[in-house]
């Protein structure tokens with residue numbers, strides 16, 4: 001294959017398959033809310049459990065009837081004096097006792113035999129926690145955090161929720177859930193939201209719980225009115241204090257933009273107009289605000305940017321694509337962010353998901369000190385796949401090489417494939433893909449090739465706060481950008497985030513191309529800090 005990229009001789013990465021395999025052998029069991037895959041597995045098993053329980057219940061009911069009948073026949077004997085001496089001397093008593101045993105006992109035996117089979121089911125029930133897992137308080141907490149985050153980003157209509165439908169600012173039309181959220185639920189999700197510093201959602205859920213307390217139409221479990229009002233008062237006060245002290249948003253908290261207290265809300269500092277900042281990097285708060293706006297579906301790019309954008313067919317001169325070029329959509333020119341459509345087929349996408357599913361573990365992020373950490377900034381499950389895990393992957397590598405003109409071989413030119421599945425409100429807050437702690441340029445994540453394996457009906461966009469770009473996942477498409485410039489220096493404009501998934505199943509693949517593996521492929525530029533030459537222009 002004359003087009004094949006020239007390989008560097010030594011692997012660029014010192015992360016051998018052996019070390020990576022260790023990571024894969026001990027995946028942290030993710031909280032169930034962190035991936036739709038695990039929630040679906042759980043549902044499948046729950047269907048089986050419910051069937052067993054229904055069968056058990058029938059056996060128990062039948063047994064109970066037999067036992068009750070047997071006992072009532074015995075009680076009749078007792079009432080006739082079976083407890084007293086000489087009972088059996090009376091011929092009618094002797095007949096009654098014999099009949100009681102002769103006819104009653106076989107029925108009892110039969111019932112007991114059924115119970116015997118039941119013990120196997122009971123054993124299965126008791127083993128379930130250990131073998132496939134049962135949701136824990138931690139799982140419930142992760143789902144509640146997801147709901148609180150969804151409300152923070154998309155303003156869920158909480159009244160609609162109590163009437164069994166989903167509606168939000170993102171999509172105001174109502175989608176029936178068939179299940180109402182009760183006052184008890186609102187109360188507990190609100191409390192949890194305050195515990196994880198999502199103060200705006202906390203107050204809103206608690207307020208909604210109180211509003212619906214007297215609403216008789218809503219079925220609700222008992223919720224303690226006193227503890228609800230107490231919680232709400234405290235949350236309202238804390239909300240304003242946090243806003244005053246820390247501002248309305250950081251990566252670890254959020255509040256409403258205005259204080260809840262009317263007097264405080266009049267303060268000038270809460271009414272300063274913030275201008276959108278594009279093409280340059282502003283404060284972290286500014287970045288997060290623009291992240292949220294983009295997640296809500298806004299396009300922040302000005303006309304002088306959008307008017308130069310275009311779509312076209314590309315092949316990058318590769319024989320693989322000259323005959324059937326791919327559609328490309330340019331989202332931003334400098335720096336370069338593009339979508340390539342139809343990189344992966346429907347069936348291929350499903351195969352990769354299936355292969356990755358068994359390796360899914362809780363996602364983590366790499367900190368400045370190089371350690372990995374699990375936290376609320378990234379809630380999803382990830383699986384690392386090696387090229388030989390599935391026949392789709394070497395083909396995919398080849399496509400990436402042809403399209404970008406890079407070396408995308410695992411260890412030599414790129415990291416292994418990272419497959420990600422999101423769950424309830426699953427997201428990845430604003431971050432940069434090139435690791436800042438890497439001492440060697442060669443390990444820098446030069447380019448990101450982000451492949452969407454699913455469509456996501458609501459939420460789940462990938463957004464770039466400093467470019468004003470937001471992209472909705474589209475199955476089979478790849479979003480491509482370059483994280484570092486020609487000197488291997490971070491391009492901060494490529495900070496990005498994955499918006500919370502509101503409705504649907506989101507699966508993506510990250511393929512990170514190493515800077516170091518591209519010595520022969522990526523030509524140097526005269527100006528050291530020029531944006532990387534764009535192969536697909």
Ligand SMILES: O=C(O)CCC(=O)C(=O)O
Pocket residue numbers: 420428433450460461462496497498499508510
């Ligand atoms: O899922 C997405 O849309 C983006 C994911 C991402 O940025 C990452 O995993 O680094």
Ligand SMILES: [Fe+2]
Pocket residue numbers: 431432433496
């Ligand atoms: Fe990323």
